[in-house]
Amino acid sequence: MRKVLIITYYWPPAGGPGVQRWLKFVTYLREFNIEPVVYIPENPNYPITDESFLNEVPEGITIYRQPIFEPYRLANILSKKKTKRISSGIIETQDQSFLERTMLWVRGNYFIPDARKYWVKPSIKFLIKVLKKEVINTIITSGPPHSVHLIGLGLKKKMKLQWLADFRDPWTSIGYHKKLKLSRFAQNKHKELERLVLTSADKLIVTSKTTKKEFESITKKSIKVITNGFEPADNKGIQLDSKFTISHIGSLLGGRNPKNLWKVLAGLVNEKEGFKESLQLQFAGVVSKETMQSILEAGLESYTSYLGYVDHQKALELQRASQVLLLVEIDLEETKGIIPGKLFEYMAAKRPILGVGPKGWEVAKMVEDTYSGQIFKHQSESDLKSVILDWFLQYQRQKLTISSTNINQYSRRELTGKLAEYITWESY
Structure with missing residues (x-):
């Protein structure tokens, strides 16, 4: 050997x-x-x-x-x-x-x-x-x-x-x-x-x-x-959150702050019947002051839960129970090749991935090829809103699932x- x-x-x-x-x-x-x-x-x-x-x-x-x-x-x-x-x-x-x-x-x-x-x-x-x-x-x-x-x-x-x-x-x-x-x-x-x-x-x-x-x-x-x-996950018997949880697992630094996402969610809270009763933003890990301030200014603080750092096993449990998994990267040319490690665990959790990142982000092609979610640019608004609304309607019917394929390569x-x-x- x-x-x-x-x-x-x-x-x-x-x-x-x-x-x-x-x-x-x-x-x-x-x-x-x-x-x-x-x-x-x-x-x-x-x-x-x-x-x-x-x-x-x-x-x-x-x-x-x-x-x-x-x-x-x-x-x-x-x-x-x-x-x-x-x-x-x-x-x-x-x-x-x-x-x-x-x-x-x-x-x-x-x-x-x-x-x-x-x-x-x-x-x-x-x-x-x-x-x-x-x-x-x-x-x-x-x-x-x-x-x-x-x-x-x-x-x-x-x-x-x-x-x-x-x-x-x-x-x-x-x-x-x-x-x-x-x-x-x-x-x-x-x-x-x-x-x-x-x-x-x-x-x-x-x-x-x-x-x-x-x-x-x-x-x-x-x-x-x-x-x-990722390590193979046994998702059988996992109880999904009753709320429409959008969870981010890991550090969410100031540069990654997806301001348009908060704007879209705030709009849906005011416009879509049942959305404000169901929405739950969940963060496990370090969240920057800038991001927390943006969430506060968008009027979303009452829908938000900050869990702080959790151990790896707890992080996996949160991923598998969430309705939607949030993935964000800084909007810069030099970050388009950054592939967060959490992406692969998100894939294994088999929950819809909602990504916000730079133009040409390498992650977008990986998510597209595996049918594991949707990736948007930081400037996106109407398309982002349309997908979140569609996922929410599926959630209301208890039909929000993802049919990812070809993820075993990871x-x-x-x-x-x-x-x-x-x-x-x-x-x-």
């Missing part, structure tokens, strides 16, 4: 979508004759934790750990709340305090590529011994944080091995990058490190076709699209099969 070393920052008990990708790959790789060995930080400062993920770590997996110096712990002294939001990539642009602006400037210009960079050199030294001991000649690095890729870069320079760099998100084109108040030097340094990783790794893995196209303009190396995915096991094939494919 071939051994592969997986280097990742996020691992249980980390919460959120970032941890699930490699937790599930590790779970299934043995079925494809690959033995995963995992390397993670010993004392990470995760912005979100979910203890339930600890129960999903496969038995017998070899896990190596090394301490990491986390500057975010020092920043917690100044403001724990602001530090937590910045470390998780949640950056509000409105009403920033002097402290928050200063923290962003320091984060962007002193910690390149990110605040976990101090884990790089100790990890390289430690992993050289591990690779020799375990007789491993294939490594995989997963970012963000993209400093993890610098560990792969360092090992590649010192040893003969195959290196796959997995990008769960883009690097310099990610939405929050422009908010980090980067100096020209910092911008150029990010670009330089990005190019170095993309041209030094033997193979690249990305989660969207858009990111693949972007990286193809930088490197000639092989690039494979392997999206995130199951975690199927995706792991693609990964295993890519690992063993000789490209050099």
Whole structure:
């Protein structure tokens, strides 16, 4: 059985979508004759934790750990709340305090590529011994944080091995990058490190076709699209909400705020008989102040429930019981290749997906091809209203269902099969 070393920052008990990708790959790789060995930080400062993920770590997996110096712990002294939001990539642009602006400037210009960079050199030294001991000649690095890729870069320079760099998100084109108040030097340094990783790794893995196209303009190396995915769900016996619930599961940042959706819903509350008695907006996860204010101004606050962060199992239950599942992305050119991990769990829940995103959003084609919902641009209003009204009428008749097809291509096991094939494919 071939051994592969997986280097990742996020691992249980980390919460959120970032941890699930490699937790599930590790779970299934043995079925494809690959033995995963995992390397993670010993004392990470995760912005979100979910203890339930600890129960999903496969038995017998070899896990190596090394301490990491986390500057975010020092920043917690100044403001724990602001530090937590910045470390998780949640950056509000409105009403920033002097402290928050200063923290962003320091984060962007002193910690390149990110605040976990101090884990790089100790990890390289430690992993050289591990690779020799375990007789491993294939490594995989997963970012963000993209400093993890610098560990792969360092090992590649010192040893003969195959290196796959997995990008769960883009690097310099990610939405929050422009908010980090980067100096020209910092911008150029990010670009330089990005190019170095993309041209030094033997193979690249990305989660969207858009990111693949972007990286193809930088490197000639092989690039494979392997999206995130879902675990098969047993939806039998699920009791649907009695209300016309429109649920959003996960972070809803200010930039994603779908103002036209709130306007449409407010209009239906006033115009459509029975709508105000049935409507329930439900949010599980962080919701920005800007979004909450827009909901308040639209007169929808009394129809809204903010649940805060819930563990993964609860999130799955909420998805399967909701009448409609809301998916939103920032209305920018650079976000059209962002495919939220929740999309695939939404598909597995088999409830209608209502999406609002940028023009050319890659998600729109995926939803269309699987017949799993409807996607609209942020500027849409009449078409959006028409679909919501149609779904509401079906809900009233207890006939609101979705006949999605061809979603098994996004199951975690199927995706792991693609990964295993890519690992063993000789490209050099």
